[in-house]
Amino acid sequence: MESEYETKSSLLDLAHRVLKYADNKAITSAEVFFHLRKNTQVMTEGQSISTERSTSELGFAVRILNKEVEGFSYSNKTDMNALKSCVDEAVDITHVAPIKPGLKFPIPSKYSQIDGRFTNSVAEVTIEEMIDSAKLVLEPMRKAKVSVRTNLSKIETSENAFGIVNSLGVEGFSRSNCLEGNFLAVAREGEKVGSFVFDSFYTHDTSQVDFLNFGEVLTSRAIRNLNAVTPPSIDSDVVIFSKNSVFQPLFFVIAHSIRADSVEQARSMWKDKLADSVAIESFNLIDDSHNPNAGSGCKPFDDEGNKTQKTSIINNGVLKTFIFDELRANKMDTKSTGNSWRGLGGMRFIQPPSEIFPNAPHILPGDMSTEEIHGDVKLGIIFEYFSGSFRVENGIFSGVAKGAQLIRNGELAEPLTNVSIGGNVFDVLNNITGLSKETQLTGGFLTTPLIRTKGVKISTQK
Amino acid sequence: MSFFDQDLLISGLKEGEKLGASYVELRYQDKYLANFRYRNGELTSTTGSREGICVRVLIDGSWGLSATNKTSEREIEESVQSAAKLAKNSAPYKDSKVELAEIEIIEETAISPRKKHLKELSTEEKLKMIIDAAKVTENMQLIKSLTINYNEVIDNRMIVTNEGTRVSWTDMKPTLMAYAVAMEEGKMASGYTSWSHTCGAEFFDLHPMDEVVEESAQKALKLVKASLPPSGLSNLLLDQQLVGVFAHEAIGHTAEADLVQLGSFTQGKLNQKVCDENITIIDSPVLEGSKWMGAGWLPFDDEGVRGKTTHIIKDGIMTGYLTNRALAAELGIEVTGNARAYTFNDEPIVRMRNTYIKSGDMTFEELCESIGNGYYLKSLQNGQADSSGEFMFGAVECYEIKKAEITEVLYQNPVLTGNAFEVLNSILGVGKDFDTNLGAGFCGKEQPAKVDAGGPHLAVKAMLAGGK
Numbered sequence: 001m002e003s004e005y006e007t008k009s010s011l012l013d014l015a016h017r018v019l020k021y022a023d024n025k026a027i028t029s030a031e032v033f034f035h036l037r038k039n040t041q042v043m044t045e046g047q048s049i050s051t052e053r054s055t056s057e058l059g060f061a062v063r064i065l066n067k068e069v070e071g072f073s074y075s076n077k078t079d080m081n082a083l084k085s086c087v088d089e090a091v092d093i094t095h096v097a098p099i100k101p102g103l104k105f106p107i108p109s110k111y112s113q114i115d116g117r118f119t120n121s122v123a124e125v126t127i128e129e130m131i132d133s134a135k136l137v138l139e140p141m142r143k144a145k146v147s148v149r150t151n152l153s154k155i156e157t158s159e160n161a162f163g164i165v166n167s168l169g170v171e172g173f174s175r176s177n178c179l180e181g182n183f184l185a186v187a188r189e190g191e192k193v194g195s196f197v198f199d200s201f202y203t204h205d206t207s208q209v210d211f212l213n214f215g216e217v218l219t220s221r222a223i224r225n226l227n228a229v230t231p232p233s234i235d236s237d238v239v240i241f242s243k244n245s246v247f248q249p250l251f252f253v254i255a256h257s258i259r260a261d262s263v264e265q266a267r268s269m270w271k272d273k274l275a276d277s278v279a280i281e282s283f284n285l286i287d288d289s290h291n292p293n294a295g296s297g298c299k300p301f302d303d304e305g306n307k308t309q310k311t312s313i314i315n316n317g318v319l320k321t322f323i324f325d326e327l328r329a330n331k332m333d334t335k336s337t338g339n340s341w342r343g344l345g346g347m348r349f350i351q352p353p354s355e356i357f358p359n360a361p362h363i364l365p366g367d368m369s370t371e372e373i374h375g376d377v378k379l380g381i382i383f384e385y386f387s388g389s390f391r392v393e394n395g396i397f398s399g400v401a402k403g404a405q406l407i408r409n410g411e412l413a414e415p416l417t418n419v420s421i422g423g424n425v426f427d428v429l430n431n432i433t434g435l436s437k438e439t440q441l442t443g444g445f446l447t448t449p450l451i452r453t454k455g456v457k458i459s460t461q462k
Numbered sequence: 463m464s465f466f467d468q469d470l471l472i473s474g475l476k477e478g479e480k481l482g483a484s485y486v487e488l489r490y491q492d493k494y495l496a497n498f499r500y501r502n503g504e505l506t507s508t509t510g511s512r513e514g515i516c517v518r519v520l521i522d523g524s525w526g527l528s529a530t531n532k533t534s535e536r537e538i539e540e541s542v543q544s545a546a547k548l549a550k551n552s553a554p555y556k557d558s559k560v561e562l563a564e565i566e567i568i569e570e571t572a573i574s575p576r577k578k579h580l581k582e583l584s585t586e587e588k589l590k591m592i593i594d595a596a597k598v599t600e601n602m603q604l605i606k607s608l609t610i611n612y613n614e615v616i617d618n619r620m621i622v623t624n625e626g627t628r629v630s631w632t633d634m635k636p637t638l639m640a641y642a643v644a645m646e647e648g649k650m651a652s653g654y655t656s657w658s659h660t661c662g663a664e665f666f667d668l669h670p671m672d673e674v675v676e677e678s679a680q681k682a683l684k685l686v687k688a689s690l691p692p693s694g695l696s697n698l699l700l701d702q703q704l705v706g707v708f709a710h711e712a713i714g715h716t717a718e719a720d721l722v723q724l725g726s727f728t729q730g731k732l733n734q735k736v737c738d739e740n741i742t743i744i745d746s747p748v749l750e751g752s753k754w755m756g757a758g759w760l761p762f763d764d765e766g767v768r769g770k771t772t773h774i775i776k777d778g779i780m781t782g783y784l785t786n787r788a789l790a791a792e793l794g795i796e797v798t799g800n801a802r803a804y805t806f807n808d809e810p811i812v813r814m815r816n817t818y819i820k821s822g823d824m825t826f827e828e829l830c831e832s833i834g835n836g837y838y839l840k841s842l843q844n845g846q847a848d849s850s851g852e853f854m855f856g857a858v859e860c861y862e863i864k865k866a867e868i869t870e871v872l873y874q875n876p877v878l879t880g881n882a883f884e885v886l887n888s889i890l891g892v893g894k895d896f897d898t899n900l901g902a903g904f905c906g907k908e909q910p911a912k913v914d915a916g917g918p919h920l921a922v923k924a925m926l927a928g929g930k
Contacts, residue, residue, distance in 0.1 A: 097507050
């Protein structure tokens with residue numbers, strides 16, 4: 001149920017009143033941003049429902065430009081007096097902060113609403129239905145022959161509304177909702193303890209989630225880990241990156257390397273690589289900001305009010321563009337690609353738009369079935385997430401392959417533990433030997449196929 | 463303390479009881495954050511605060527939680543009603559009813575230790591300090607990038623319960639981080655230095671900003687010439703920062719009662735020998751006897767429980783788990799005051815505070831002797847661990863030790879892996895020194911938490927992963 005002060009018109013009206021107050025100060029321009037978030041969560045612990053939670057928060061952020069000097073302040077006290085204090089604080093900061101050459105606010109643009117981001121399917125989910133869904137996820141654990149338990153796991157519905165207005169006439173408002181699940185499970189049998197197993201789902205269409213199947217897969221993965229082995233050695237350099245291991249380390253290093261601020265400040269290994277080959281020819285990366293089936297970053301405008309877009313970043317292995325916010329676009333004499341972020345998680349009003357990141361990244365699929373991806377591997381490993389160190393500047397990574405499984409003669413074989421991998425992300429991109437046809441959304445953010453590569457050092461801790 | 467009207471919260475308690483709650487808890491929080499980030503000539507400044515109320519009620523053995531940033535009497539009442547409704551909803555689906563362990567009911571206030579309030583230094587003065595510190599690297603040709611991040615949190619909390627708990631405190635934590643990137647002949651390396659304590663503006667005297675920047679830059683300059691470390695089982699000397707993360711990540715998490723119930727390695731291990739008898743690991747709400755007050759300072763937790771110092775492992779024996787009230791009751795053990803929530807809309811969950819390995823009796827030279835040939839690992843990059851005690855820590859520097867002498871041979875970014883309990887079963891020596899510094903980092907377990915960790919230098923046998 002939407003209360004009066006949470007409607008689009010009331011939120012924008014308040015933002016405009018704050019903007020008017022700011023514009024009356026002797027400053028160049030001002031911007032008011034707000035974020036409203038409402039969540040309902042059903043938590044699970046062990047094999048049972050635990051806490052039910054309901055949270056809501058609305059907060060405003062004020063950014064002031066005095067020529068090219070920026071002041072920023074925020075508050076979740078939403079009465080006019082508190083927000084005026086917020087403006088005053090931001091103005092005060094412009095009196096003491098140094099200039100940021102090139103800093104401007106975006107000019108108005110026409111924002112295309114993205115259908116399918118706010119759905120009745122999610123809005124109409126009841127708490128009872130969420131409990132039933134959680135019970136379905138837990139059911140296979142309750143039937144398992146060994147102990148499989150969850151902790152800090154949840155099914156949640158969330159609704160987010162963002163808005164922005166600035167002195168140049170920008171006015172944007174976007175509302176979305178989603179159903180998410182985030183689960184952590186561990187199996188234990190006597191003294192044998194399995195590893196943490198994580199899985200998640202993210203959707204705007206509740207009929208897309210098979211909760212029982214999700215629970216079955218999670219349970220079987222947890223149990224599989226109980227019998228993980230550590231071979232004396234694995235004489236191979238073939239690794240298949242799946243699930244979150246694509247996001248980190250691979251995608252994180254790519255994202256750093258394509259950020260215009262990394263490029264401009266010489267922190268990117270790709271700073272001189274525009275129009276050069278940076279990956280194998282079949283590797284394609286797009287930022288699919290308007291695709292309603294993309295992850296949580298799909299949106300009509302970015303966090304400073306620039307229109308978002310579909311951007312081809314790596315095409316047939318060639319680096320086509322970097323991604324920009326307004327500041328970096330102005331400094332590098334180009335146009336923003338609509339990739340400004342106020343932090344990468346949590347309540348967005350608490351940070352100024354100072355990060356550049358892809359909105360809805362999509363590594364395009366290849367032409368191999370999952371079976372074919374495995375099938376060509378005489379000996380290698382597939383793993384789910386990476387627990388280790390990686391350097392965004394030079395691409396070097398080193399750490400433990402979690403949720404790993406041996407592949408022998410094209411078949412999935414025994415689960416592995418205490419297996420380490422090391423390599424360089426930039427080399428990995430040029431040593432890809434297969435991309436799967438099937439893709440999945442990892443972490444509710446990155447759409448990716450399985451990525452098979454060679455040239456990764458594999459060692460065991462035996 | 464006057465940062466919020468306690469009577470407003472108390473009015474919510476009555477509403478909760480009226481709705482049938484056996485336990486009602488209201489927590490108010492107002493968190494001020496200032497963040498100043500310098501990156502390659504650009505300075506981004508952020509200040510602001512978030513306030514809100516979190517209501518938890520227990521009805522028929524079932525939790526309901528409702529949180530909002532609206533804090534009027536009517537809105538508090540609505541939040542209590544919402545929490546009660548949620549608790550009643552889930553009650554039929556619970557396998558077992560939640561019970562709460564008995565606690566000492568306290569009415570107290572606290573202010574974190576400080577010599578000078580953080581706001582006694584103006585924003586202008588802090589920005590100037592950062593800009594001046596950035597000049598340190600101006601003439602270092604190989605330093606291509608410098609980031610300085612300073613933030614300060616002033617956190618006001620108030621908790622009331624229908625059992626009579628009336629607790630409030632103000633906590634102040636500055637954090638400083640410098641990150642330099644050096645580049646030479648196409649190779650890049652980074653150096654990182656960070657500090658965080660519970661204190662006031664005296665922080666800037668303890669860690670002058672220019673010195674922190676200088677240290678990070680010198681690390682980057684050394685490391686850009688360094689190659690990757692070798693891999694394999696080695697004798698390793700760990701500095702206090704790595705020992706701290708070892709205590710926190712690899713051992714401490716496995717002793718958090720919720721993870722114990724999940725099935726972690728320490729389940730069923732109370733009063734059993736789990737590692738070498740020279741190892742004692744402690745989690746403490748207030749870190750006494752250290753050079754500085756640990757960033758995990760927490761005299762009361764977010765259930766209003768007075769924090770207790772907990773020996774997780776004492777002389778190699780597993781002696782304690784970290785608990786909240788519900789898990790303490792479930793396991794039939796002591797409540798330790800480890801229930802923590804990061805913001806007002808987070809549920810208190812079991813978290814550590816200041817976690818450390820107790821000092822032993824060996825000098826640094828004796829530790830090097832115990833290593834013989836091996837490596838000296840310094841400075842934390844990151845760390846993670848699993849339910850089984852399997853861990854991974856990324857360090858920054860790795861010096862070769864030959865014949866008990868630390869050499870000039872330096873490798874970059876070693877990664878240490880293994881099983882924590884196996885490693886602690888075969889330790890080579892525990893130093894007599896002690897320090898704490900988990901740097902700018904947060905512990906991330908559903909929600910962030912500011913923690914600290916440390917210990918003495920420790921000599922172990924463990925695996926270096928990846929590398930060349």
